[in-house]
Amino acid sequence: xxxxxxxxxxxxxxxxxxxxxxxxxxxxxxxxxxxxxxxxxxxxxxxxxxxxxxxxxxxxxxxxxxxxxxxxxxxxxxxxxxxxxxxxxxxxxxxxxxxxxxxxxxxxxxxxxxxxxxxxxxxxxxxxxxxxxxxxxxxxxxxxxxxxxxxxxxxxxxxxxxxxxxxxxxxxxxxxxxxxxxxxxxxxxxxxxxxxxxxxxxxxxxxxxxxxxxxxxxxxxxxxxxxxxxxxxxxxxxxxxxxxxxxxxxxxxxxxxxxxxxxxxxxxxxxxxxxxxxxxxxxxxxxxxxxxxxxxxxxxxxxxxxxxxxxxxxxxxxxxxxxxxxxxxxxxxxxxxxxxxxxxxxxxxxxxxxxxxxxxxxxxxxxxxxxxxxxxxxxxxxxxxxxxxxxxxxxxxxxxxxxxxxxxxxxxxxxxxxxxxxxxxxxxxxxxxxxxxxxxxxxxxxxxxxxxxxxxxxxxxxxxxxxxxxxxxxxxxxxxxxxxxxxxxxxxxxxxxxxxxxxxxxxxxxxxxxxxxxxxxxxxxxxxxxxxxxxxxxxxxxxxxxxxxxxxxxxxxxxxxxxxxxxxxxxxxxxxx
Amino acid sequence: xxxxxxxxxxxxxxxxxxxxxxxxxxxxxxxxxxxxxxxxxxxxxxxxxxxxxxxxxxxxxxxxxxxxxxxxxxxxxxxxxxxxxxxxxxxxxxxxxxxxxxxxxxxxxxxxxxxxxxxxx
Numbered sequence: 001x002x003x004x005x006x007x008x009x010x011x012x013x014x015x016x017x018x019x020x021x022x023x024x025x026x027x028x029x030x031x032x033x034x035x036x037x038x039x040x041x042x043x044x045x046x047x048x049x050x051x052x053x054x055x056x057x058x059x060x061x062x063x064x065x066x067x068x069x070x071x072x073x074x075x076x077x078x079x080x081x082x083x084x085x086x087x088x089x090x091x092x093x094x095x096x097x098x099x100x101x102x103x104x105x106x107x108x109x110x111x112x113x114x115x116x117x118x119x120x121x122x123x124x125x126x127x128x129x130x131x132x133x134x135x136x137x138x139x140x141x142x143x144x145x146x147x148x149x150x151x152x153x154x155x156x157x158x159x160x161x162x163x164x165x166x167x168x169x170x171x172x173x174x175x176x177x178x179x180x181x182x183x184x185x186x187x188x189x190x191x192x193x194x195x196x197x198x199x200x201x202x203x204x205x206x207x208x209x210x211x212x213x214x215x216x217x218x219x220x221x222x223x224x225x226x227x228x229x230x231x232x233x234x235x236x237x238x239x240x241x242x243x244x245x246x247x248x249x250x251x252x253x254x255x256x257x258x259x260x261x262x263x264x265x266x267x268x269x270x271x272x273x274x275x276x277x278x279x280x281x282x283x284x285x286x287x288x289x290x291x292x293x294x295x296x297x298x299x300x301x302x303x304x305x306x307x308x309x310x311x312x313x314x315x316x317x318x319x320x321x322x323x324x325x326x327x328x329x330x331x332x333x334x335x336x337x338x339x340x341x342x343x344x345x346x347x348x349x350x351x352x353x354x355x356x357x358x359x360x361x362x363x364x365x366x367x368x369x370x371x372x373x374x375x376x377x378x379x380x381x382x383x384x385x386x387x388x389x390x391x392x393x394x395x396x397x398x399x400x401x402x403x404x405x406x407x408x409x410x411x412x413x414x415x416x417x418x419x420x421x422x423x424x425x426x427x428x429x430x431x432x433x434x435x436x437x438x439x440x441x442x443x444x445x446x447x448x449x450x451x452x453x454x455x456x457x458x459x460x461x462x463x464x465x466x467x468x469x470x471x472x473x474x475x476x477x478x479x480x481x482x483x484x485x486x487x488x489x490x491x492x493x494x495x496x497x498x499x500x501x502x503x504x505x506x507x508x509x510x511x512x513x514x515x516x517x518x519x520x521x522x523x524x525x526x527x528x529x530x531x532x533x534x535x536x537x538x539x540x541x542x543x544x545x546x547x548x549x550x551x552x553x554x555x556x557x558x559x560x561x562x563x564x565x566x567x568x569x570x571x572x573x574x575x576x577x
Numbered sequence: 578x579x580x581x582x583x584x585x586x587x588x589x590x591x592x593x594x595x596x597x598x599x600x601x602x603x604x605x606x607x608x609x610x611x612x613x614x615x616x617x618x619x620x621x622x623x624x625x626x627x628x629x630x631x632x633x634x635x636x637x638x639x640x641x642x643x644x645x646x647x648x649x650x651x652x653x654x655x656x657x658x659x660x661x662x663x664x665x666x667x668x669x670x671x672x673x674x675x676x677x678x679x680x681x682x683x684x685x686x687x688x689x690x691x692x693x694x695x696x697x698x
Contacts (some may be wrong), residue, residue, distance in 0.1 A: 149655060155664045163669060172680045174689045179602065179677050182670050183686075186609050187597065189666070190616045193659050200651060201623035 006066065010040060013067040020067075021080040021095045023060045024103050024140035027053055032133035046129040047118050053133060054114055057140075058107035065100040069537055072187030076544060077554035079146075084560045088210040094146035094555055095550055097541040098351070102143045102274055104256040105355050109267055109362045110136055112516035116366050117260035119512035124169040124258060131168070133162035135264065142271050146555055148196050151275065155192065155240075159185050162268060165261045166253060177249075177256040184249045188239040195233025202226050209555035212282045212548055216289035230283065234276065234295065241272025242332050243302045244309040250329060251313065255321035262321065263362035269332045277339050277347075281545040282552075286342070296340050300471050303337025306330075306477050310487035320368035323493055324361060327435050330482055331357035333441065337475050338450050345453035347542035353446030356527050360434035363520040366513075367427045369400055371497050374424070374507035420509040423518065425498050430521040432494065436487035437479075442527040447483065449535065451476060474561055578630050582622055589615035602674045602684050606667065613663040620656045624649030 013020060031053035035046050068076045078095035081087070114122075114132060122128045138158025145151050162184075167178045184494070200206055202222050203214040218226050239246045250269070254262050284294045310330030317323040334357075338350040434443035454472050468476065529535055544550055589611050596608030622628055629648030631642055640646050674684075681688030 102625055149658070153658065153662070156666070160666070160669065163673070166675075170676075172688065175673060175676045179670075179688075180675050181684060182666075182673055183597070183605055183609065184590065186663075186670065187612065190609075190612050190664075194619055197620040197623040197652065197655060200655070201625070204625050206651075249643075452694055576619045 005496050007064055010070055011083055013063045018078050018080040018095075019095050019277040020060065020064060021078050021144060022082075024064070024567070025093075025137055025144065026056060027057050028133040028137035028140065032137065033128040035130045035133065040126050043123060043129075047114075047122060050114050050129045050132060051111070051118065054107060054111045054136065057136065058104070058111055061100065061103040061107045062489050064095055065097075065104050067520050068095060068097045068100040069540070076540070077550060079554055079558040081558055081560055086282035086560055087558055088205055088207045091150045092207060092209075092555055092558070093144045094209075094551065095144060096544060096551060097537065098274070098278065098545060099143045100154065101351070101355070101537075102270070103140060105270075105358060106136065106139050106267055108141070109358065109520070110264060110422055111542070112362065112366070112520050113260040113263040115512055116263070116516040117258075119510045120228050121169070121258045121260050125167075127164065129539045131161045131164040132264070135165060137161075139267060139271060143274060146208050148199065148208060148211070152189070152192055152196060153272075153297040156189065157267070158271070159189070162265065165264070168261060169258045173252075173256040177252040180249050181253040183238060184246075188236045191232050191239075195229050195231075195236060198225065198229035202229060205522055207555070208279065208282055209474065209552040212285070212552050213556070214286070215291055216287070220290070223290055226291065230294065233279075233297075234298075235277075236334075237272045237275045238302065239272070240269065241276060241336060242269050242306065242329050243336060244306040244329075244567065247306065247309070247329055251322055251325035254325040254328065254365070259321075259366050260322065262365035262369075266324075266328050266358055266362040266365060269328055270335075270354060273332060273339070274356070276336070277545065280339070281342070281347075285546065285548045287548070293342050296342055297368045297471070299340030300337050301322050301340075302474065303333045303340055304334025304475060304478050307337060307482050309333070311482035311489075311534075314486050314489035317489065317493075320371055320373045320493060320497070321365065324364040324491060325363060327486065328361045330486060331361060331435070334450075334479065334482070337478075340548070341454075341472070341475075343457055344451065344546050345452055345457065345459060345539075347545060348535065349446060349449030349453050351538035351541050352449055352531075353375065353443070354526075356434055356442035356446050356524055359520050359524050359527075363427060363517050363524075364435065366517050366520070367424060367431060370424055370507065370509060370513060370517075371428070375497065404456060420507045420514070421498075423492075423509070424507060427517045428490075428494055428498070429520055430520045430524065432487065432490040434521075434524050436490060437483040438487065440504040440528065442531070445528055445535075447479060451479060511565045582618065582628065586615050586618050586622070589618070600687075601687055602677060602686055603688060606670055606674060609670065610697055612680060613659070613667070615655050615657055617663075620652050620659060622652075624652045 031049060035049055038046055064078070068078065070076075073548050078096050079087075079094075080093040082091045082093060084090070110132070117132075135158060138154050138156075138161055138167065141154030142151060142158060145154055163178060166181060167174055196206065199211065200220060202225055205211055205214060215226065235246075254265050254313050257265060280295070280299070284291050288294075307330055310326050310328075310333055313326035313329065314323055317326055331353075335350050335354055338346050338353075341347075364525045430441065432438075433441045437443040437523055439445040454468050454476050457468070457472075593608045593610075593612030593615055596604045596611065599605065599608070626644055626649070632646060632648045634648045634650075634653075636647070637640065677688055678684050683689070
């Protein structure tokens with residue numbers, strides 16, 4: 001039955017390929033456009049539309065994942081020639097295992113966050129739903145595109161939507177954090193443009209696959225300029241990936257954002273990681289001649305400094321949402337440092353660690369919101385956290401019927417789950433286990449995979465005599481140490497929130513709020529249980545990343561569809577108008 | 578021509594970065610604008626075969642159709658997109674700037690009434 005279903009899905013997907021690659025971008029775009037036409041009063045309809053579209057997006061992403069992973073001659077690469085132009089001339093969308101995995105991860109986190117937002121947060125301001133969908137569109141586009149300038153455009157779509165989402169709910173802390181967030185991202189966009197245009201000036205192409213082909217052939221005199229361009233471009237991505245010292249914007253912004261937005265933003269740092277992983281393995285692979293593995297040490301050093309910063313920040317955090325923000329930085333640093341080694345097995349480990357840590361951090365953002373509300377009698381901020389009267393959640397701002405977000409009023413709408421406190425406690429415990437990397441959950445499996453790859457770079461049993469170098473040992477030690485620090489910080493927070501004596505009533509949750517957290521954490525547990533197939537998948541992904549020939553060939557050799565109206569007439573000379 | 582362009586980009590970038598690091602929000606937005614002008618000029622200068630001086634921008638009869646005789650169209654396309662996006666982002670930043678000014682009563686980027694910042698009337 002299960003195998004039959006899989007076969008059916010594969011058949012349907014194959015029939016729709018390569019056009020299905022466009023769906024993760026087109027679906028949110030159309031949904032958002034439709035929702036813009038609806039009046040602001042129709043929040044419920046928009047919510048339903050948003051959920052449906054995100055769920056459909058998840059199905060599409062899963063189908064693409066299955067398709068990319070099927071054993072066969074396609075080598076897991078799908079190429080969509082937008083506007084039917086041959087590769088280096090037109091914009092190309094390319095799907096491989098890595099992009100499919102990121103798409104599924106995006107849809108999962110997005111679905112959890114929109115369900116959570118449906119309980120109350122989506123009413124805290126206007127245009128939440130269209131912005132949410134545009135954000136998904138930007139994310140999907142960034143994961144799918146195979147063209148550098150197109151990547152810039154999708155980055156800007158993603159960022160523009162994220163500015164709006166960050167400001168959702170308004171209030172002074174959000175506007176203040178938003179101001180910094182926008183300023184740093186505009187500066188990063190300038191760097192992005194400089195890097196992209198320099199790469200074009202040197203190589204004459206912006207297609208990633210074509211760039212990878214051209215870079216080994218760049219003249220020796222231009223090599224320094226090429227590396228400068230790559231470094232400037234990488235700086236733009238490293239700002240997104242929150243590498244130290246370019247990450248001071250992250251914690252204020254992510255913790256000021258409403259909880260579902262914070263959970264969605266847990267993905268945004270991963271976009272930076274994804275682009276670095278994608279471009280670095282493609283452009284500076286071991287086959288890139290004189291530029292092979294350029295910048296490897298920088299990535300490792302930057303990643304390790306970020307790890308240390310994140311772990312110390314977690315120790316110093318007083319608020320749970322700050323803790324979650326620093327946890328995002330820690331996971332980002334771990335991924336970057338591991339990626340910098342450019343080592344097959346290590347990449348496979350980090351690709352396992354990536355989804356599990358993203359899911360856990362997203363769940364922590366959601367849980368933190370509920371715990372804060374519980375602690376502060378229904379408000380997200382304790383009275384002492386509000387310097388002056390923030391208009392956020394002001395009743396005047398959102399005159400929606402049935403809205404009850406005020407701290408003074410007693411009962412929040414919804415059914416009381418008797419086990420609410422237990423759910424919050426358990427959720428926090430699972431988040432702690434995954435983020436700190438303790439057994440038995442997926443954080444541990446991911447860390448062990450990476451640590452084992454550091455010690456046995458050629459695989460278990462065949463690495464006798466090889467020693468990890470200085471950076472390897474440093475990363476090994478840091479991974480263990482940051483795990484310990486994260487554990488201390490999270491345990492301390494857990495004791496303060498769950499074990500300390502207090503005279504609070506039991507937390508009141510709605511099912512819509514408990515469900516997404518439980519689902520995200522269940523996914524972490526599922527990742528643990530299914531560790532073997534998932535690791536096989538990430539290993540295949542890492543293999544493909546480190547032998548970019550497949551990607552380059554698939555993109556460069558994709559054939560445009562022949563014009564059906566003029567058969568055999570395609571080569572006819574065109575008259576200039 | 579090159580030296581003029583280089584000086585223009587350099588001056589714009591320098592002033593942009595300096596303004597970006599100033600404590601007032603209006604200075605920051607001016608800095609970002611100058612920076613984006615500098616970047617746009619920079620993109621133009623990154624065409625293949627260097628700066629296009631005295632070259633046709635649009636196809637014209639009788640001119641051989643290669644890059645030696647035409648300006649590289651690619652940077653123009655990039656600049657057009659960059660200008661549009663940069664313009665939209667500046668407008669959005671302006672709105673946030675005004676919101677911040679309204680909420681905190683000061684135009685300091687941190688919204689704090691720091692001692693070195695004069696209170697706005």
